[in-house]
Amino acid sequence: xxxxxxxxxxxxxxxxxxxxxxxxxxxxxxxxxxxxxxxxxxxxxxxxxxxxxxxxxxxxxxxxxxxxxxxxxxxxxxxxxxxxxxxxxxxxxxxxxxxxxxxxxxxxxxxxxxxxxxxxxxxxxxxxxxxxxxxxxxxxxxxxxxxxxxxxxxxxxxxxxxxxxxxxxxxxxxxxxxxxxxxxxxxxxxxxxxxxxxxxxxxxxxxxxxxxxxxxxxxxxxxxxxxxxxxxxxxxxxxxxxxxxxxxxxxxxxxxxxxxxxxxxxxxxxxxxxxxxxxxxxxxxxxxxxxxxxxxxxxxxxxxxxxxxxxxxxxxxxxxxxxxxxxxxxxxxxxxxxxxxxx
Amino acid sequence: xxxxxxxxxxxxxxxxxxxxxxxxxxxxxxxxxxxxxxxxxxxxxxxxxxxxxxxxxxxxxxxxxxxxxxxxxxxxxxxxxxxxxxxxxxxxxxxxxxxxxxxxxxxxxxxxxxxxxxxxxxxxxxxxxxxxxxxxxxxxxxxxxxxxxxxxxxxxxxxxxxxxxxxxxxxxxxxxxxxxxxxxxxxxxxxxxxxxxxxxxxxxxxxxxxxxxxxxxxxxxxxxxxxxxxxxxxxxxxxxxxxxxxxxxxxxxxxxxxxxxxxxxxxxxxxxxxxxxxxxxxxxxxxxxxxxxxxxx
Amino acid sequence: xxxxxxxxxxxxxxxxxxxxxxxxxxxxxxxxxxxxxxxxxxxxxxxxxxxxxxxxxxxxxxxxxxxxxxxxxxxxxxxxxxxxxxxxxxxxxxxxxxxxxxxxxxxxxxxxxxxxxxxxxxxxxxxxxxxxxxxxxxxxxxxxxxxxxxxxxxxxxxxxxxxxxxxxxxxxxxxxxxxxxxxxxxxxxxxxxxxxxxxxxxxxxxxxxxxxxxxxxxxxxxxxxxxxxxxxxxxxxxxxxxxxxxxxxxxxxxxxxxxxxxxxxxxxxxxxxxxxxxxxxxxxxxxxxxxxxxxxxxxxxxxxxxxxxxxxxxxxxxx
Numbered sequence: 031x032x033x034x035x036x037x038x039x040x041x042x043x044x045x046x047x048x049x050x051x052x053x054x055x056x057x058x059x060x061x062x063x064x065x066x067x068x069x070x071x072x073x074x075x076x077x078x079x080x081x082x083x084x085x086x087x088x089x090x091x092x093x094x095x096x097x098x099x100x101x102x103x104x105x106x107x108x109x110x111x112x113x114x115x116x117x118x119x120x121x122x123x124x125x126x127x128x129x130x131x132x133x134x135x136x137x138x139x140x141x142x143x144x145x146x147x148x149x150x151x152x153x154x155x156x157x158x159x160x161x162x163x164x165x166x167x168x169x170x171x172x173x174x175x176x177x178x179x180x181x182x183x184x185x186x187x188x189x190x191x192x193x194x195x196x197x198x199x200x201x202x203x204x205x206x207x208x209x210x211x212x213x214x215x216x217x218x219x220x221x222x223x224x225x226x227x228x229x230x231x232x233x234x235x236x237x238x239x240x241x242x243x244x245x246x247x248x249x250x251x252x253x254x255x256x257x258x259x260x261x262x263x264x265x266x267x268x269x270x271x272x273x274x275x276x277x278x279x280x281x282x283x284x285x286x287x288x289x290x291x292x293x294x295x296x297x298x299x300x301x302x303x304x305x306x307x308x309x310x311x312x313x314x315x316x317x318x319x320x321x322x323x324x325x326x327x328x329x330x331x332x333x334x335x336x337x338x339x340x341x342x343x344x345x346x347x348x349x350x351x352x353x354x355x356x357x358x359x360x361x362x363x364x365x366x367x368x369x370x371x372x373x
Numbered sequence: 374x375x376x377x378x379x380x381x382x383x384x385x386x387x388x389x390x391x392x393x394x395x396x397x398x399x400x401x402x403x404x405x406x407x408x409x410x411x412x413x414x415x416x417x418x419x420x421x422x423x424x425x426x427x428x429x430x431x432x433x434x435x436x437x438x439x440x441x442x443x444x445x446x447x448x449x450x451x452x453x454x455x456x457x458x459x460x461x462x463x464x465x466x467x468x469x470x471x472x473x474x475x476x477x478x479x480x481x482x483x484x485x486x487x488x489x490x491x492x493x494x495x496x497x498x499x500x501x502x503x504x505x506x507x508x509x510x511x512x513x514x515x516x517x518x519x520x521x522x523x524x525x526x527x528x529x530x531x532x533x534x535x536x537x538x539x540x541x542x543x544x545x546x547x548x549x550x551x552x553x554x555x556x557x558x559x560x561x562x563x564x565x566x567x568x569x570x571x572x573x574x575x576x577x578x579x580x581x582x583x584x585x586x587x588x589x590x591x592x593x594x595x596x597x598x599x600x601x602x603x604x605x606x607x608x609x610x611x612x613x614x615x616x617x618x619x620x621x622x623x624x625x626x627x628x629x630x631x632x633x634x635x636x637x638x639x640x641x642x643x644x645x646x647x648x649x650x651x652x653x654x655x656x657x658x659x660x661x662x663x664x665x666x667x668x669x670x
Numbered sequence: 671x672x673x674x675x676x677x678x679x680x681x682x683x684x685x686x687x688x689x690x691x692x693x694x695x696x697x698x699x700x701x702x703x704x705x706x707x708x709x710x711x712x713x714x715x716x717x718x719x720x721x722x723x724x725x726x727x728x729x730x731x732x733x734x735x736x737x738x739x740x741x742x743x744x745x746x747x748x749x750x751x752x753x754x755x756x757x758x759x760x761x762x763x764x765x766x767x768x769x770x771x772x773x774x775x776x777x778x779x780x781x782x783x784x785x786x787x788x789x790x791x792x793x794x795x796x797x798x799x800x801x802x803x804x805x806x807x808x809x810x811x812x813x814x815x816x817x818x819x820x821x822x823x824x825x826x827x828x829x830x831x832x833x834x835x836x837x838x839x840x841x842x843x844x845x846x847x848x849x850x851x852x853x854x855x856x857x858x859x860x861x862x863x864x865x866x867x868x869x870x871x872x873x874x875x876x877x878x879x880x881x882x883x884x885x886x887x888x889x890x891x892x893x894x895x896x897x898x899x900x901x902x903x904x905x906x907x908x909x910x911x912x913x914x915x916x917x918x919x920x921x922x923x924x925x926x927x928x929x930x931x932x933x934x935x936x937x938x939x940x941x942x943x944x945x946x947x948x949x950x951x952x953x954x955x956x957x958x959x960x961x962x963x964x965x966x967x968x969x970x971x972x973x974x975x976x977x978x979x980x981x982x983x984x985x986x987x988x989x
Binding site (some may be wrong): 226273 | 922
């Protein structure tokens with residue numbers, strides 16, 4: 031995938047804070063990444079890492095206050111955070127659209143599917159009701175929903191989980207966006223339905239060449255669908271790499287731990303019944319540890335890790351690590367993931 | 374061995390397991406100004422009730438016709454009623470009556486309503502069906518009319534006032550408890566208790582009841598306000614607590630005819646009723662918010 | 671003799687309609703399920719939503735009463751026992767639940783939660799109970815000093831450990847694990863899976879491991895049963911199932927699992943249509959509408975669940 035010179039979306043030093051009764055929660059604490067036209071970038075992390083908040087910050091779907099967003103989000107060169115309400119509204123659903131995790135609750139139960147999909151084209155492209163409806167049916171056909179005419183007239187509760195997610199994808203694509211933010215689009219689905227949706231998304235990607243930010247915790251989906259991966263932990267980026275490099279040669283101890291802790295069918299014959307675990311828990315965002323935020327759980331933590339936060343080290347094009355170990359001995363050979371236990 | 378780091382929000386009292394749901398509720402309640410106002414007023418009333426003989430010595434019901442319907446003055450801060458009795462004194466003594474009625478009524482509701490609601494909700498079946506139809510019948514009457522009807526059967530006086538209003542409160546508790554039990558019954562931790570071998574009776578007492586206490590507590594506070602209001606209503610109509618006992622509603626009733634020439638005689642008992650009911654409502658609302666288990670995870 | 675033997679277990683839920691709640695049909699949540707588990711073994715039960723795997727777990731414990739069938743645990747048929755005897759037998763047959771947030775009573779502290787099974791079955795002093803609870807907490811990787819804390823003060827993974835401690839309290843022989851890691855983060859999943867494996871070795875426990883994630887199930891199980899719409903369609907030991915899946919549904923399921931390795935090029939079997947509802951099951955083989963290899967017999971007759979050499983069972987006409 032040849033990257034065009036200027037990225038479609040460039041997130042720079044994004045900081046999203048929430049002011050709560052218990053204190054300030056730094057949900058996103060200095061995140062940068064960019065994405066080019068037609069690319070699929072995976073945003074990977076566990077709960078509390080800030081990946082969903084990042085997506086919501088891009089589209090400014092967070093209530094401010096209690097949220098406070100700082101930094102720059104450059105879309106086609108323009109800083110989205112400087113736009114006013116009306117301007118950002120024009121972008122939402124048209125230039126940038128979003129797919130949410132729970133198809134059950136992201137669709138309005140009192141509107142038909144057709145109505146919800148046509149809303150975007152009516153509002154953004156000024157189509158008449160009839161034309162928008164036809165377009166909506168066309169979109170449903172595109173996402174391979176059988177008998178799209180009839181489906182468009184139905185209400186969400188009549189559709190299965192897989193169908194609803196397809197409808198959501200149809201909605202997201204209806205105005206030909208340049209960027210789609212997909213937040214855990216298949217997590218709530220059964221595995222065979224997930225396979226259908228992934229197959230659909232891969233096919234659509236070929237047809238439409240939309241850039242996708244794919245947010246998920248599932249490394250399998252990332253391996254199949256993303257060309258580049260950004261690994262997040264506790265509000266910061268820990269590592270970024272092209273997908274093959276990330277899986278073959280993970281540089282950050284968290285990435286290694288993550289890759290090792292996922293059970294893979296057939297692997298236990300080689301690696302035994304014990305999974306590589308990352309000890310401890312994700313820290314509370316209210317009480318972040320000093321120094322590198324991963325150090326309490328890191329098997330390779332050094333003294334400096336406990337005292338100071340590391341800075342990002344660049345290892346090449348779209349390849350960087352946020353770790354002292356890289357700064358100190360950059361040529362160190364990283365052990366392959368999933369080998370042996372940790373204790 | 375994995376390193377343990379409980380993901381708890383910062384707090385002062387976690388060391389000794391003091392961060393119980395109860396304590397968290399207390400903290401939330403303290404922050405609610407309306408509830409604090411309500412609670413304080415109730416305490417004032419309670420103080421009046423307990424210290425009535427001290428605050429106002431002498432017989433509050435002894436007539437003194439010479440001073441009939443005197444307006445408020447330095448001597449008599451709230452004036453006198455049609456029989457020359459101190460309204461302030463009667464209101465203070467009346468707080469004893471009203472709180473007694475309030476406590477008596479909710480006790481009825483609690484003692485009869487809670488167990489029936491628990492059994493009805495947990496076991497279901499024919500018991501539940503029968504009980505619910507009975508409750509339906511009772512609830513078909515608006516609360517006050519039910520109390521009225523019962524007074525017509527039982528007669529007037531303090532005891533019968535408490536019984537009548539008490540009985541009208543029982544179906545409310547049954548319904549409330551039953552509804553709560555139905556939802557708690559489906560919680561996974563109840564299933565876990567059964568899998569652990571806990572007997573039904575114990576499940577009801579140790580798992581279901583503590584989680585049902587929340588709506589019960591709220592209803593009890595609101596119910597006390599309602600009880601005072603209903604008692605005042607019956608007293609006003611002359612079929613509740615009988616004179617000369619200083620019940621606020623009865624005071625209001627007998628002062629009604631003098632409303633134009635001596636408004637103070639009716640106004641002050643009316644304010645007493647109003648403030649009492651208001652404070653129980655404010656406290657009840659505050660409790661509802663504070664006890665709501667929205668844990669800040 | 672196996673520790674647990676399940677024969678032709680059925681659970682049908684009546685569907686009622688109308689004012690008089692007439693029964694107009696049945697939901698066959700579990701339909702003739704048979705399997706066995708030996709001491710010290712883990713049997714994985716995997717399937718998608720609506721397949722009935724959760725109901726199987728609950729029916730074995732009689733938390734839901736089975737419609738018919740046989741469940742022999744340690745030689746005794748559980749379905750014939752009276753309530754009191756069942757209660758006592760349950761000491762050896764425990765369960766861990768999926769949701770760490772609702773499986774613990776929010777108004778009880780951790781010590782009370784773990785002690786509950788002990789109190790139900792043993793007459794021992796409070797001091798002894800406390801000691802046992804402390805020991806159990808250590809065993810699952812929690813600090814005993816936190817005994818007086820409440821569930822909301824713990825993370826999801828820790829709450830799951832509390833649930834495990836509770837299940838271990840009476841030294842059970844078999845634990846039914848109902849999606850124990852599905853609600854947890856990936857790194858915490860690994861911790862809990864390792865813990866369960868470790869406990870199994872230490873205590874010679876058996877597990878019925880119910881989950882929808884095939885990778886997790888394959889990892890922890892010795893044998894795996896695949897369920898579809900209330901029936902077990904295939905049962906084999908884990909390596910055999912993965913290398914030589916015989917039932918088309920198992921093949922599709924295995925191919926659908928995304929592999930965290932970008933080098934692997936997957937030839938996916940994409941199933942058409944949705945997972946059907948158990949309210950209206952297809953005739954004949956329940957899987958036939960979505961099966962690419964179906965033949966006429968598949969919609970005419972239900973296939974038998976038979977063994978094909980070496981303890982590999984399948985329910986499919988094509989085998």
